[in-house]
Amino acid sequence: MEKELKYVDLVDQPIAMHPKKFALWLFLVTIVMIFAALTSAYIVRQSEGNWLEYDLPTIFWYTSGIVILSSVCLQYAYSAAKKDNLAGLRVGLSLSVLFGVAFLVGQWYSWVALVDENVFFVGNPSGSFLYVFTGLHAVHLISGVIFLIIVLISTFRYKVHSKSMNTLEMATTFWHFLAALWLYLFMFLLLNH
Amino acid sequence: MSTASVANHDAAHDHGDHEHHDNFVTKYIFSQDHKMIAKQYLVTGMFWALLGGFLSVLFRLQLGFPEMDMSFLRPLLGGWIDETGHLDPTFYLALVTMHGTIMVFFVLTAGLSGTFSNFLIPLQIGARDMASGFMNMLSYWLFFLSGVIMFISLFLKTGPASGGWVVYPPLSALEQAIPGSGLGMTLWLVAMTLFIASSLMGGINYITTVINLRTKGMSFSKLPLTIWAFFLTAVIGLLSFPVLFAAALLLVFDRSFGTSFYLSDIYIGGEALPNTGGSPVLYQHLFWFLGHPEVYIVLLPALGITSEVIATNSRKPIFGYKAMIISLLGITVLSFVVWAHHMFVSGMNPFLGSIFMFLTLIIAVPSAVKVFNYLTTLWRGNLIFTPAMLFSIGLVSFFISGGLTGIFLGSSAIDIQLHDTYFVVAHFHLVMGSASFFGMIAGVYHWFPKMFGRMMDAKLGYIHFWITFVGVYMVFFPMHYIGIAGFPRRYYSWTNFEFANMYTDLNMFVSVAAIVTFAAQFIFLFNFFYSMYKGRKATLNPWQSNTLEWTTPLHPGHGNWPGEIPSVYRWPYDYSKPGAEEDFIPQTVPLSATPESNLPHEQELVKVELEIMKEEEEVLVSNEAKH
Numbered sequence A: 001m002e003k004e005l006k007y008v009d010l011v012d013q014p015i016a017m018h019p020k021k022f023a024l025w026l027f028l029v030t031i032v033m034i035f036a037a038l039t040s041a042y043i044v045r046q047s048e049g050n051w052l053e054y055d056l057p058t059i060f061w062y063t064s065g066i067v068i069l070s071s072v073c074l075q076y077a078y079s080a081a082k083k084d085n086l087a088g089l090r091v092g093l094s095l096s097v098l099f100g101v102a103f104l105v106g107q108w109y110s111w112v113a114l115v116d117e118n119v120f121f122v123g124n125p126s127g128s129f130l131y132v133f134t135g136l137h138a139v140h141l142i143s144g145v146i147f148l149i150i151v152l153i154s155t156f157r158y159k160v161h162s163k164s165m166n167t168l169e170m171a172t173t174f175w176h177f178l179a180a181l182w183l184y185l186f187m188f189l190l191l192n193h
Numbered sequence B: 001m002s003t004a005s006v007a008n009h010d011a012a013h014d015h016g017d018h019e020h021h022d023n024f025v026t027k028y029i030f031s032q033d034h035k036m037i038a039k040q041y042l043v044t045g046m047f048w049a050l051l052g053g054f055l056s057v058l059f060r061l062q063l064g065f066p067e068m069d070m071s072f073l074r075p076l077l078g079g080w081i082d083e084t085g086h087l088d089p090t091f092y093l094a095l096v097t098m099h100g101t102i103m104v105f106f107v108l109t110a111g112l113s114g115t116f117s118n119f120l121i122p123l124q125i126g127a128r129d130m131a132s133g134f135m136n137m138l139s140y141w142l143f144f145l146s147g148v149i150m151f152i153s154l155f156l157k158t159g160p161a162s163g164g165w166v167v168y169p170p171l172s173a174l175e176q177a178i179p180g181s182g183l184g185m186t187l188w189l190v191a192m193t194l195f196i197a198s199s200l201m202g203g204i205n206y207i208t209t210v211i212n213l214r215t216k217g218m219s220f221s222k223l224p225l226t227i228w229a230f231f232l233t234a235v236i237g238l239l240s241f242p243v244l245f246a247a248a249l250l251l252v253f254d255r256s257f258g259t260s261f262y263l264s265d266i267y268i269g270g271e272a273l274p275n276t277g278g279s280p281v282l283y284q285h286l287f288w289f290l291g292h293p294e295v296y297i298v299l300l301p302a303l304g305i306t307s308e309v310i311a312t313n314s315r316k317p318i319f320g321y322k323a324m325i326i327s328l329l330g331i332t333v334l335s336f337v338v339w340a341h342h343m344f345v346s347g348m349n350p351f352l353g354s355i356f357m358f359l360t361l362i363i364a365v366p367s368a369v370k371v372f373n374y375l376t377t378l379w380r381g382n383l384i385f386t387p388a389m390l391f392s393i394g395l396v397s398f399f400i401s402g403g404l405t406g407i408f409l410g411s412s413a414i415d416i417q418l419h420d421t422y423f424v425v426a427h428f429h430l431v432m433g434s435a436s437f438f439g440m441i442a443g444v445y446h447w448f449p450k451m452f453g454r455m456m457d458a459k460l461g462y463i464h465f466w467i468t469f470v471g472v473y474m475v476f477f478p479m480h481y482i483g484i485a486g487f488p489r490r491y492y493s494w495t496n497f498e499f500a501n502m503y504t505d506l507n508m509f510v511s512v513a514a515i516v517t518f519a520a521q522f523i524f525l526f527n528f529f530y531s532m533y534k535g536r537k538a539t540l541n542p543w544q545s546n547t548l549e550w551t552t553p554l555h556p557g558h559g560n561w562p563g564e565i566p567s568v569y570r571w572p573y574d575y576s577k578p579g580a581e582e583d584f585i586p587q588t589v590p591l592s593a594t595p596e597s598n599l600p601h602e603q604e605l606v607k608v609e610l611e612i613m614k615e616e617e618e619v620l621v622s623n624e625a626k627h
Helices: A019-047 A059-082 A086-116 A125-156 A166-191 B024-029 B034-064 B071-080 B089-125 B133-153 B183-212 B225-256 B280-314 B321-334 B350-362 B364-378 B387-410 B412-418 B422-452 B458-484 B501-534 B600-626
Strands: none
Touching: A019 A125, A019 A166, A019 B183, A019 B225, A019 B280, A059 A086, A059 A166, A086 A125, A086 A166, A125 A166, A125 B225, B034 B089, B034 B133, B034 B422, B034 B501, B089 B133, B089 B183, B089 B225, B089 B280, B089 B422, B133 B183, B183 B225, B225 B280, B225 B321, B280 B321, B280 B364, B280 B387, B280 B422, B321 B364, B350 B364, B350 B387, B350 B412, B364 B387, B387 B412, B387 B422, B387 B458, B422 B458, B422 B501, B458 B501
């Protein structure tokens, strides 16, 4: 049997941030490092020559728009939750999830477009890199969609409101990050193609 | 029945007044208590150290006694010993690969950081536990799973991964290259992926805990150097392990999906492979972007432990506390911009090589600052030679002798001659391997009383130290000569080369020393497990140390301190302060309680301190009213 311990609260603590939120930011750093490594590898490899040139699928422009829309909807949901506007929160969150799924479908069609161009995963690294960028980003985005759905379910249990914003805040941070990550990747590809 | 209202710093974490029923499983296996997780890491790390050391004895037998009849090992190694009693050459490559992988990742990364970051961070900063106990538990069990997979790969018919611990493609990417590049390599990659996930979870926890959960008064300028070292180690890991993941991911695609990130223009048996356009040097860049910081992931915790042990047992404040922190920071930053010094002979642009050489040599500056500070802390101290102290001084010795050869190797012109010879092996085994290992052992001797409430036997500790210390030099010092003579590493045998014959006796000597050193570790193992149950009972603060962990009960429960977490009023190195009654003043003693030893600027802080204490009193009273 453990000794009887009576722990007492200290009111003042040198807290900078909610630990879980902080941990999320650190997690984002690791994702940044993965993509920083991959995009650097892309540049290093490209500079060595023997590099297949092809057109980026135009659908990337549409998916970029969709991912921005999705972020906007989530931001709307977030501010609705702050004002305890539960209906607005649910609509915003649902739209955000829908746009997220639409983005994933769009990315799938970008692969179809690549195949039509005769650019395959197996072949010149120039094409392989594109599949890795989009694929790895999509894997992260799927986890983001799951996260959003979990938050959406908890809104129907009345667990998200102005006094309990942590989960929604974390979901919003993660989702905005993923959108920004895609925009970075797209811009990177436009500039280094 | 125990009632514990574990109140953390945030309401979301509040356990409320529920009851804790710790059964065997939640206490010893799926524990979320950082102290138990630390012990799990320690014991697992010891298992791997034993295995990794044993593998090295096997290949040292081959190197020292190439003509030896190894048939007696057949019960253990089976078909890897051929009919004439010789070690299979491909298995030799597997042995060095697995020795490297196990020692670098499983022992000196997980075993060292996992043990001491977990154990000491909450105890020394004054926290109930890690920021997320669950994630901490998950981190250990992913490491365990990764270990199980790596262990299984040792028993494959085709052998474990054999392309060196750096697993360079194309050797690691093509199954045809070497038997170990088949299933063994696949399992290696799976195990390492789990290991990366485990390290990242651990690292995220360490950083979050250090930043968010320090007790009242524990500012960054009052943190023990151990915590600074663990914190920066975690930062390095967080930034570099994802890059290894990226490298491994592309390698997986090359191996299993037929892409050509690293493969190009390869002919096997006259047949061209379909892969074109890849670059094996790309892998080297990605790998060493992790690989070099990894050296510091291994070393920094050991340096942190040494700072603490040396200051405590010299009964002197650490010399240059701020300089220590700045050099830790300097090493952290520089560790990310020197990776290409591992690749001077990879055909990279010589001008780029000069830049990396320049950056590499700069690392000598913070390293020298640290060595200087260790020595000046020891200088004229009231030295107490506990086993932990001896091992820490041993670390400083290895850090100097191994660090000096780093300057040779960092210079690109000399590296062309010495690259991939035993000189390199000698260098990193001293500065990274042995130094970190000594830091780890020092930590075990020093914090054993806190871990198990008992003391380890000091006499056995001295015997262990002297055999190991002398043994390590006997093993690695001759290797410098062998390396300068041009012996390449990872070669199964040199007896075919005329120039190599004259060094056979030296190799024999190294092998004997290695076996003796390995055997000496069993003294430590015996001491460890015997003292755990039968050791002398420890006092609350056996080393008369200042840091917070010694203010906990002898067997701290989950939550570490019964009642209030102590507040911190001073830095952790007030040893032998002039005017003070005793030669140490714990961090929990307010400045206002020691007017006789306060320095003028501290006397001014007393007023601020009294105000804070008054506030705290009010909080306490209001809390008492609530409960």
